[in-house]
Amino acid sequence: MKRYYQLNETGKVLGSYAVPQPDMELTSLEDAPNDESMWDGKAWVADPDKVSAKAAEEAKVLAVQDAKASISTIETAVDKATDFDTLKKVVLDLVKAVKVLTA
Numbered sequence: 741m742k743r744y745y746q747l748n749e750t751g752k753v754l755g756s757y758a759v760p761q762p763d764m765e766l767t768s769l770e771d772a773p774n775d776e777s778m779w780d781g782k783a784w785v786a787d788p789d790k791v792s793a794k795a796a797e798e799a800k801v802l803a804v805q806d807a808k809a810s811i812s813t814i815e816t817a818v819d820k821a822t823d824f825d826t827l828k829k830v831v832l833d834l835v836k837a838v839k840v841l842t843a
Contacts (some may be wrong), residue, residue: 742768751779752787800843807837 744766746755753772760766769779775796778787814834821827 741771742820743771745769745779747779752780752789753778766779803840807840810834811841 744757744760745753745768746757746764746766748754755764756772758768759768765777769784772779773779776787776790777784778790779785809835814830816825817830817833818824
């Protein structure tokens with residue numbers, strides 16, 4: 741299906757429309773395969789900025805999940821700490837997990 745795209749000079753999609761828009765310079769193209777696409781003048785290609793942003797967001801989600809899992813085990817780890825060095829390590833791990841959650 742064809743759509744009307746507003747593209748910048750490098751082919752990045754600025755807007756996508758089902759019908760032509762008044763007073764706008766649009767390019768009629770086949771639908772982009774996904775939201776991480778840009779037009780290179782001949783075909784849809786991956787937009788490196790959007791791909792890296794998506795990967796960074798996915799990494800952040802995984803880091804938050806790991807931090808939550810780590811925090812959920814803190815109480816048990818504190819109970820098992822038998823000396824100051826072990827307790828210090830548990831507290832430092834908690835600080836790292838909280839930093840991930842608040843970043």
